[in-house]
Amino acid sequence: MSEPLLEVDDLTVQYQTDDGMLTATSNASFSISDGEFFGLAGESGSGKSTLAKAIIGGLDDNGQVSSGTIKYRGEEIQDLSDKELSQRIRWKEISWIPQGAMSSLDPLQRVSEQALEIGNVHTDLPDEEIRDKLKETFDIVGLQESRIDDYPHQFSGGMQQRAIIALALFLEPELVIADEPTTALDVIMQDQIFKHLDRLKDELDVSLLLITHDISVIFESCDSVAIMHASQIAERGTTNAVHANPRHPYAFMFKEAFPDIREPKRELEVIEGHPPELMGEVDFCSFADRCPWAAPECREGAPPTESAGDDDPSHVTACVRREEAYELYQSDTSPVDDGSSAQSIAQTGEGD
Numbered sequence: 001m002s003e004p005l006l007e008v009d010d011l012t013v014q015y016q017t018d019d020g021m022l023t024a025t026s027n028a029s030f031s032i033s034d035g036e037f038f039g040l041a042g043e044s045g046s047g048k049s050t051l052a053k054a055i056i057g058g059l060d061d062n063g064q065v066s067s068g069t070i071k072y073r074g075e076e077i078q079d080l081s082d083k084e085l086s087q088r089i090r091w092k093e094i095s096w097i098p099q100g101a102m103s104s105l106d107p108l109q110r111v112s113e114q115a116l117e118i119g120n121v122h123t124d125l126p127d128e129e130i131r132d133k134l135k136e137t138f139d140i141v142g143l144q145e146s147r148i149d150d151y152p153h154q155f156s157g158g159m160q161q162r163a164i165i166a167l168a169l170f171l172e173p174e175l176v177i178a179d180e181p182t183t184a185l186d187v188i189m190q191d192q193i194f195k196h197l198d199r200l201k202d203e204l205d206v207s208l209l210l211i212t213h214d215i216s217v218i219f220e221s222c223d224s225v226a227i228m229h230a231s232q233i234a235e236r237g238t239t240n241a242v243h244a245n246p247r248h249p250y251a252f253m254f255k256e257a258f259p260d261i262r263e264p265k266r267e268l269e270v271i272e273g274h275p276p277e278l279m280g281e282v283d284f285c286s287f288a289d290r291c292p293w294a295a296p297e298c299r300e301g302a303p304p305t306e307s308a309g310d311d312d313p314s315h316v317t318a319c320v321r322r323e324e325a326y327e328l329y330q331s332d333t334s335p336v337d338d339g340s341s342a343q344s345i346a347q348t349g350e351g352d
């Protein structure tokens, strides 16, 4: 099998705070292949943006990769200097659409001028070639080539977002990291953006790391998915396997918290409680306090990441009760409560 494009292995990222070390990402592992669309989902504060920033070398000054590796085409890049990352990796190999990117467009500069600035820093290409590349990408994201010299305010919100995607793509990177690229847009605009992302897959063979709190978007547009809760990857695998057969309580409850076009209309799940404060090492399941099925061992060590037990070898979950939790959940949410509900098991301690 060919080497993955990006391989994140056992990655822990921490921030120095006044109260000590905060762990934002704990022992995260996943890989992305050429042309693969990979979705990273989880609620706010789960560590998604931190992972993205660690990959691109854009952590805040108080952040650090404490352990683990990030390999790009087999080369470890987590310790590269900012200069090396800028010269060799950023924009040309991996580009990044940060959260709130719409405000990152400079209102005083034409989009083409912003592209020239990026192109001049990261490549030796002549200006005319940079402009040509931008025109080609404008076309792919559904903007008229003639509009590369417009100012951002001459575009609608959805068009601005597509201009940002064009800026992330025009140097033909292998991997685009898009952090909540459609959050500020209405549903129709979101839909248009995702149609254009599909074209990227077909026409450019680019890989995508799509970060969003909205897992329904990932189920519609990605090949694989990882679901994060409070620094830990709870579950990951192909989108089809995780959609059909979620094993981690956070994975299935989170899935049920969003509408799903593949399924009949239903009430949306509400996940009670809040993620814990993660000071120091996360040597327990970070979902245990919110999980109705938590067993004592969930708090006695970080749960090992193990096969979810289906046909997808990449489908893994970090739950010690992975074999029974979903059945417990279903019996709990079924209309007839026969006394074996998850809540009653959690309350009586039976079944542990």
Ligand SMILES: Nc1ncnc2c1ncn2[C@@H]1O[C@H](COP(=O)(O)OP(=O)(O)OP(=O)(O)O)[C@@H](O)[C@H]1O
Residues within 6 Å of the ligand: 015, 016, 017, 022, 023, 024, 042, 043, 044, 045, 046, 047, 048, 049, 050, 051, 060, 062, 063, 099, 213
């Ligand atoms: N510079 C920082 N200093 C201290 N803590 C930080 C810093 N940046 C992020 N954090 C903390 O790290 C944790 C993970 O944050 P992160 O932004 O990576 O999560 P996220 O899943 O991307 O959330 P969101 O979708 O809201 O951006 C949170 O507890 C957050 O408060």
